[in-house]
Amino acid sequence: MNKETLTNLVKDWRVALLLLLVIGSLVSIYLAPPNPEKGLEGNLQFGLDLQGGSWLQMEFQSVVVAYSTDGSVGDLIENLRTGLETEVIQIDENHLEIRKNVSRADLEPIFAASGASIVTYQEGVSPFTADEVKRILNEKVNALGMQDARINLLTPTGSEYPQYVRIELAGVDMATAQEIVGTQGLFEIRVQTTGNETEHVLYGDQITSVGVPQRDTYGQWGVGFSLTDAGAEAFRAAAIESGAVDNPNAHHLVMILDNETVYSAPLSGELAGQIRSGPVSSLSASTGTGDSGREDAMTLQIHLRAGALPVKVDIVGSGSVPAALGEQFKMTVALAGIIALLAVGVMVYYRYREPSIVLPMLAVNFAEIVILLGISRFIIQLDLATIAGLIAVVGTGIDQLIIITDEVLHEGRVPSQNLYLKRYGRALRIIAISAATVVIAMLPLALMDLSTLRGFAIITILGVLIGILVTRPAYGKIIMAILSK
Numbered sequence: 001m002n003k004e005t006l007t008n009l010v011k012d013w014r015v016a017l018l019l020l021l022v023i024g025s026l027v028s029i030y031l032a033p034p035n036p037e038k039g040l041e042g043n044l045q046f047g048l049d050l051q052g053g054s055w056l057q058m059e060f061q062s063v064v065v066a067y068s069t070d071g072s073v074g075d076l077i078e079n080l081r082t083g084l085e086t087e088v089i090q091i092d093e094n095h096l097e098i099r100k101n102v103s104r105a106d107l108e109p110i111f112a113a114s115g116a117s118i119v120t121y122q123e124g125v126s127p128f129t130a131d132e133v134k135r136i137l138n139e140k141v142n143a144l145g146m147q148d149a150r151i152n153l154l155t156p157t158g159s160e161y162p163q164y165v166r167i168e169l170a171g172v173d174m175a176t177a178q179e180i181v182g183t184q185g186l187f188e189i190r191v192q193t194t195g196n197e198t199e200h201v202l203y204g205d206q207i208t209s210v211g212v213p214q215r216d217t218y219g220q221w222g223v224g225f226s227l228t229d230a231g232a233e234a235f236r237a238a239a240i241e242s243g244a245v246d247n248p249n250a251h252h253l254v255m256i257l258d259n260e261t262v263y264s265a266p267l268s269g270e271l272a273g274q275i276r277s278g279p280v281s282s283l284s285a286s287t288g289t290g291d292s293g294r295e296d297a298m299t300l301q302i303h304l305r306a307g308a309l310p311v312k313v314d315i316v317g318s319g320s321v322p323a324a325l326g327e328q329f330k331m332t333v334a335l336a337g338i339i340a341l342l343a344v345g346v347m348v349y350y351r352y353r354e355p356s357i358v359l360p361m362l363a364v365n366f367a368e369i370v371i372l373l374g375i376s377r378f379i380i381q382l383d384l385a386t387i388a389g390l391i392a393v394v395g396t397g398i399d400q401l402i403i404i405t406d407e408v409l410h411e412g413r414v415p416s417q418n419l420y421l422k423r424y425g426r427a428l429r430i431i432a433i434s435a436a437t438v439v440i441a442m443l444p445l446a447l448m449d450l451s452t453l454r455g456f457a458i459i460t461i462l463g464v465l466i467g468i469l470v471t472r473p474a475y476g477k478i479i480m481a482i483l484s485k
Helices: 003-011 013-030 036-041 073-084 104-113 127-143 174-182 229-242 269-277 290-306 323-352 355-379 384-408 417-447 451-483
Strands: 053-060 063-069 088-092 095-098 116-123 149-154 164-170 187-192 198-203 207-210 221-227 253-257 260-265 282-288 313-321
Touching: 003 013, 003 451, 013 355, 013 451, 053 127, 053 174, 063 073, 063 104, 073 088, 073 095, 073 104, 104 116, 127 149, 127 164, 164 174, 174 313, 187 229, 198 229, 207 290, 221 229, 221 290, 229 269, 260 282, 260 290, 282 290, 323 355, 323 384, 355 384, 355 451, 384 417, 384 451, 417 451
Parallel strands: none
Antiparallel strands: 053 164, 053 313, 063 095, 063 116, 088 095, 149 164, 187 198, 187 253, 207 221, 221 282, 253 260
C-alpha cells in the first residue's frame, strides 16, 4: 500500500473514527490521570477476582405483609409499632413493611387484636427501602474513597421483595470490610439522664446535612451537622428536661449505631447557653486532637452523613480473595488473552495464507479491545466474568471480519467496485442481524442485579455495539484498499 493510498484511507471518516477512539481510549487508560505506578494496568478498575478483596452478603431483618382489615389502618400500624418496638411503614393500601425479623405466628395476634388479618407474609423489604439501603451503602464506601465497590440487591426465586444485599470491596481485607458495612444499623442520638440511663432524642433521619472534619484554633477536630426544625425542637426539649443544659458533664450527648456507642461527650457551655434561648439546628461534635481525633472525626462524619440504614441487616455470608491470589489471576487472564489472540491469528492465517489480510484483521480486532477497555474503565470493573466477555468479543469479532472478507472476495479475486459494495452491504446485514440477536439475549442479564453474569453481558453488548458502529465499517474500507492492490 503506497503513501497516497494510506493517506486517503486515514482521511476516510470510518477509519479516522476508529483511530480517534483508539487514541482516546489509550489516553483514558494511561493519561487521565497519569498512573505510572500501575504500569500496563493504567487506570483500569479491577474487581475482587483480579485485585483481591472481600465480599459480604447481608440479610434484611424485615418482613413485608399483605393484610386486610375493616378497621383503622392507623390503629393497626400503631399497635404494631408499640407491640414490636420497631418502625412500620405503609407501602401501599394493602402492604406493610415491618422493619424487624418477626415470624408470622408472632404477628397474627397483633393483627387479630386490631381487627385485621394477614394475607401474605414474605421476608425482605420494599423496593423503595432496598434502593435507600443501596444509596446509603454507596455513600458510605465512597466517603472512604473505595470506588471499587460493587453493591447488588438479591431477591430469592419466587419472592417479590429483595431479601439480601451483597457488597464486594476490591483491595479490602475482611476485617475492614466488616467494619465498613457490617455494623450498619439504626443511628440514634440519645441524652444521658441519671447514672448510665439514656433517653431517646432523635434518629438519623432528622439530620439534614453533615460538614467535613475540621480542626479549630485549639487543635480540636470536630464534625458539624444540621438538624431539621423538628429535630432541633426535640433536641432542645431533651437537653432541658434531662438537665444537660444546667449540668452538661453529668448528662452526655450519646450517638449510637446499631446499639453501640460511637460518640459520647457533654454539651459545651456555649451550646448550653444557646439552647436556653431557643432551638439550635447547627451543631458540632468534637472528637479530640491529633491523628486519632482526625480519624474519629472522619468515622463520625461517615455515620452522620450516611445516616442509618432504614432497616437492620445481619451478615449471613462472607469471603475474601487474597491480594497475591488476585495478582495470580490477573497474570493468568493476561496470558489467556494473549494466547487467544495468537490462536485466532494462526487460524486466520491458515485460512487465507495472506499476511496483508491477516494483519489488518488482527489489528482491527485488537483496536476493538482497546476501545472496549477505554469505555469500560468508566462503567464497570474488570473481573473474571468481564475478561471472559472480552475474550468472547475477540472470537465473535474475528468471525464477523471473516464474514466480511469472504463475502467481498469474488472467487478468490478482487471484485469490481459495484460488486464489492453489494457484497459488503450483504455482509453487514448478516452481521447486524447476528449482533441484534446477541444484544437481545444479553440485555436481560445486563439489567439484572446478578453481579457475575451482569458484567459478562455488559462487556458483550458493548463489544457488539463497538463492532457494528465502528470497527466493521472501518475494516470494510481497509480491506477494500488492500484488495484493490
